[in-house]
Amino acid sequence: MIVVTGATGGLGGATVERLLTRVPADQIGVSVRDTAKARHFADRGVRVRQGSYEDPAALRHSFEGAEQVLVVSGGAPGDDIVSLHRNAIEAAVAAGARRILYTSQHGAVPGNPYAPSEIHIATEAILAGTGVAWTALRNGAYGTLDQVLGPWQRTGVIAQPKDGPVPYVDRDEVAEATAVVLAGDRTFDGPVNLTAPTAVTFDDFARIASDLTGSTVKRIVVDDEQWIADQIAAGVPEQVARFLRGWYEAGCAGYFAEADPLLAELLGREPRSAADRLAAQIAASGPPADPKRTA
Template sequence: MPRPPHPGENAERVRQGSFTDAAGLAHAFEGASQVLIVSVDTMGEECVRQHRTAIEAAVAAGARRILYTSHMGASATSHFQACRDHAATEEALRACGVPFTSLRNGFYTTSALHFLGNAVESGRFALPEDGPVAWTAHADLADATAAILADEGRFDGPTPPLTGGQSLSFDDIAALATELAGRTMTRTTVPDDQFREQLVSQGVPSEVADQLLGIFAAGRAGEFATVDPTWPPCSAANPSPWARCCASNCPQADPRRGSAGCRYRQSSPCRPPGQGQADRRTALCPRAEVS
């Protein structure tokens, strides 16, 4: 969040930066009062190393607050590698000497869509045993992030879990997809080893296959099940993201089921304060990347 421009200056500045170039990032962050670090799309030691580089650059640039896109399951003991990486990054933030806000985002709904594969066409999908997950939409988390940036210091340290209003297993998702599409969507449960072999046979590196299996182990342990009312204030009234997601990704979905007629849709304009034009949507609900 840079200072307001002087007369004659452009309101926006675009600078190139890289998570592997501390000096370049420090220049990119120059003049920013708040720096938002979006977690990288990798896992393990390299992930944490790049996050540390960005944190150090923000400190060097003189930022007075650092914000970071973490995960609701962030924990050093998580079954999911990405959540262990988020926990390590939060430790680096605690040690950096600058106030920080760690955005504990709910699990992205689009991650689940990746696991469904071609289920829309085939009507079936096979996955390991899982547990309920508070799936959360990218768009809704973007709204929350913008509001938190605009209200500096609203949350100091890790936020409560930023989730939608429901936790759903893949069995629940299959039932909802069946309702929306008007035809049966079948989910079968396969052993972890069988799922891993299938991934590797499709060209997925074994290390990545193990990391993906960690999502299901963490889900079974309840790491992603929490639905927290802190954000938005009306979270308990939020619909499932899947009514919207399935309707938009399934060509067979009946729009009368997928929108106004769907039992998961809410018409109340339930939005947190300070979001302006965001109120044009009917309800805040969740969505995804794999971390």
Template sequence: MIVVTGATGRLGSRVVDRLLRHVPAGEVGVSVRDVRAAAGLAERGVRVRAGDFTDPAGLAHAFEGADRVLVVSAAIRGDGALAANAAAVDAAVAAGARRVLYTSHQAASPDSLFPAQPVHAATEAHLAASGRPFTALRNGFYASSLPFWIGDAVRTGRVVAPQDGPVSWTAHDDLAEVAALALATDGLLDGVTRPLTAPDALDLAAVAGLLGELTGRPVERVVVGDDEWWEGAVAGGMPPPAADFTLGMYRAARRGEFAAPDPALEDLLGRPATPVCAVLGELVAGQR
């Protein structure tokens, strides 16, 4: 059986949908925090069980009989993230899974300026030490996060943010398709993958240019200092730890951590990756 965690989330739900195109529903199980949210999957014949990374004991039931497990990285910030990811990996190994897959990130590194990346790097190390074959999917930076980066630029005509750098904005749908292929074809991807990214890396100035083309009016890129941005974000209601976390993204971007275009994703897909302008076009259409 193939078990996918986080199967009601933005990435996990897409992985399961594409996986069901490759294998029968009876061979697929999901581990979710709220089984009610996965009722649609149960109706399709998928095994649905409750599982929470912060409750390792419960994962034994969720992973029972698993041959392959996809651990979608925990949506937790801070020290608890690594503990949660490691607990899921350990539970998959204890359940007898022959391969454990993990949704890592293109910039996974112990010395990254973005706090999420040392967690990914440490989880990869934990996977490697598990003694089981593993796959760390080094996903590109999710293009769906662009609304957060550009704020209300569609309305104001201004992208106001700290200095950044090129980012390989990558669509969830493309990454989900590759994850499903890796689950359905054991051994297709082994160990730490090459960066699974869209072919272009754009900074926010370039994104602002695309927004201008899509909206038909100029969109200005306005750079503010780190401290000024942090103070404004906190004054606007963002908790200081969240502001620190977010500022790390900008610092990592301008150091070039997210500028890693690689042909691996398109090679696996057998087609061009979804361009960032397509994601932006949906955003603009939704805000008009």
């Protein structure tokens, strides 16, 4: 059996959906905090059990009979997330899992100034010490382009801090590749990168958006402190804004620059490019506003 944690979340849920196209439902289990939210999986024959990273006993029950466990990284601000991940990993070992897979982060290497990197590095070290086969899926940045680029369609401007090249990836394609690995088509030991095959910058996004829309989309580099002030004005807590700033800092330093062909190999096709994703966004919500008309 394959057991997936966090199956009511975005990545975990999408992974289960992809698994259902590859293996029988009765070979899939999910461990979720609220079983009512996983009713749609139970109705299709997936085993649904309650489990949370705070409750090792419940986790062991929810992992019972699992040959593989996918530990989806997670936790709330203020949590000792590494300890929560340790609970999940130890429960998987106790349940007899032969392989533990973990959703890690692209660029999770020492020195990366983006704070979650330390969580992923520590979690991978725990996995390496279990004596059980393990795979760390170091996923590229898969947030929506609205999150990445800001309201460029309304303003005609990508106004973000200084950045570096990043091989942005589509979350659903990460989920599909994860399902391929879980279904046993390919086996990997240790960390592997799941990224788009090409890294792009905000300058690249502005050029692509301009070509797609026929309107000039400008790239403006916003001073770090001004960007943080803008985020606070928009309702983002200062601590969170400064935390997010670390991602741009890591990008500038090249920690996310490496692109990897593995995702394309697992999918059996080229992943969606930055242009593909921008085109879909434009089709869904329309071209950017003309700044001259809104001035």
